[in-house]
Amino acid sequence: MADQGDEEAEGLENVSDPVESETASPPAIMPDNEDAPSDRRRPKWLVPVIVAVAVVVLIVAGLVGWRVMESRQHDAALDSCNRAVKTLQEKTGSARMASYREAAGVNAGQVKDASTVLAMARSVKNAEGLKQPTIQCKASMSTDDLNTEAGKAKKLDSKYEAVAKAAKAVLASRDAKTLEDAKAALDGKKDEASKLLGDSDGRVADNATRDSLKQAIDKAGQIKDGKAKAYQDAASALQAAIDQVNASMQAKSQADQQAAAQAAQQQDTTQRQPSYRPSGNHGRYQPAQAPAPSSPHQGGSLNIQDYPNLWEQLQKGDGGPAIDNQGNCIANCYGWTGSN
Numbered sequence: 067m068a069d070q071g072d073e074e075a076e077g078l079e080n081v082s083d084p085v086e087s088e089t090a091s092p093p094a095i096m097p098d099n100e101d102a103p104s105d106r107r108r109p110k111w112l113v114p115v116i117v118a119v120a121v122v123v124l125i126v127a128g129l130v131g132w133r134v135m136e137s138r139q140h141d142a143a144l145d146s147c148n149r150a151v152k153t154l155q156e157k158t159g160s161a162r163m164a165s166y167r168e169a170a171g172v173n174a175g176q177v178k179d180a181s182t183v184l185a186m187a188r189s190v191k192n193a194e195g196l197k198q199p200t201i202q203c204k205a206s207m208s209t210d211d212l213n214t215e216a217g218k219a220k221k222l223d224s225k226y227e228a229v230a231k232a233a234k235a236v237l238a239s240r241d242a243k244t245l246e247d248a249k250a251a252l253d254g255k256k257d258e259a260s261k262l263l264g265d266s267d268g269r270v271a272d273n274a275t276r277d278s279l280k281q282a283i284d285k286a287g288q289i290k291d292g293k294a295k296a297y298q299d300a301a302s303a304l305q306a307a308i309d310q311v312n313a314s315m316q317a318k319s320q321a322d323q324q325a326a327a328q329a330a331q332q333q334d335t336t337q338r339q340p341s342y343r344p345s346g347n348h349g350r351y352q353p354a355q356a357p358a359p360s361s362p363h364q365g366g367s368l369n370i371q372d373y374p375n376l377w378e379q380l381q382k383g384d385g386g387p388a389i390d391n392q393g394n395c396i397a398n399c400y401g402w403t404g405s406n
Contacts, residue, residue, distance in 0.1 A: 136209070143212035147203035150219035157226040158199055166196050169233035177239035178246070186232040193225040241294070248297035252286060255304045259283050262311055270314035271321065279307040 156162075170190055174180040190196060201219045203212060263279050270276055286300040 140209045140212070143209045143216070144203060144205060144207075147212045147216040147219070150216040150223065151201055151203055154199055154201065154219045154223040154226065157223060157230055162230065163196060163198065165237070166190075166229055166233045169236040170196065172236050172240050176243065177236060178243040179235075179239045182232070182235040182239045186229075186236045189225075189228045189232040193222070193229050196229070245292070245294040245297070248294035248301070252289070252297045252301045252304075255301045255308075256283060256286050259286075259304050259308055262308055266311050266315055269318060270311060271318040272314045275307070275310040275314040279304075279311050282307040 169186055172183060172186075174183045177183055199219070199222055201215050201222070203215055207215070259279055260283060263276060263283065266276055266279075282300075282304045286304055289296050289300050291297070
């Protein structure tokens with residue numbers, strides 16, 4: 067019984083505890099907004115200001131972003147334009163343009179394949195002539211203008227790429243024909259030189275010229291170069307050697323003719339010398355007496371006064387005929403046929 071009473075007493079104590087806790091700390095009552103302190107109130111203009119500031123920030127951020135994007139687009143357009151112009155300049159530099167003009171000046175008769183000349187003409191026409199492009203890219207230009215110039219440069223670059231390809235084909239075909247012609251010309255010159263070498267044996271004034279010709283022929287036969295200039299130089303060397311041999315042959319021919327003329331003249335002079343016989347009275351040679359004058363002197367007698375130089379001629383032993391004033395021979399008339 068005592069235990070049961072204790073349990074009931076303990077239960078009553080537990081029931082009374084919540085009541086005591088509630089009475090110890092009563093709940094606080096919050097006042098209405100009208101009764102709140104004045105320093106905690108929000109002004110009515112604060113929200114519109116915040117909204118306006120946010121809008122301004124958004125606008126400024128948008129403008130800044132747009133300017134940044136526009137600047138990036140402009141830089142990209144400028145870079146693209148510069149790269150396009152640089153690529154075009156590689157195909158239209160001074161050296162390249164000179165090569166294009168050289169190829170454009172080649173005609174169908176100078177190439178091995180005439181179709182290359184036609185292709186070159188078409189490519190030049192498509193490029194609207196061979197002229198230096200004037201496309202420029204400046205930072206002061208707008209993005210649209212830069213893009214336009216870049217497009218022009220790329221289009222023109224494509225056209226000049228075709229020109230470069232056609233020019234290369236023309237020049238290669240021309241060089242092939244030049245090489246072929248140079249080989250043929252050298253072969254012909256070697257044949258000419260070989261024939262002259264045989265024909266000139268013993269007929270030159272200086273045999274060293276024939277030795278030089280033979281050396282040039284041997285050297286020309288050893289050329290195996292792939293460029294026309296080597297064959298052209300060999301042909302020029304052969305021609306120079308040929309000219310020297312021909313000049314030496316002509317010199318010998320002229321010398322032989324002069325020697326023959328001198329021998330003939332000497333023989334003729336020997337045959338024309340007069341004969342003399344010694345004189346018994348004066349101990350010296352006297353001209354032989356001719357059988358008779360070719361034309362008798364008129365009157366039948368000789369008048370010494372008509373021949374003032376006759377006695378002097380006879381005293382000197384002059385071997386020539388004595389001719390009177392009328393053209394008649396009166397002494398030493400042997401072999402004389404008349405004044406004419």
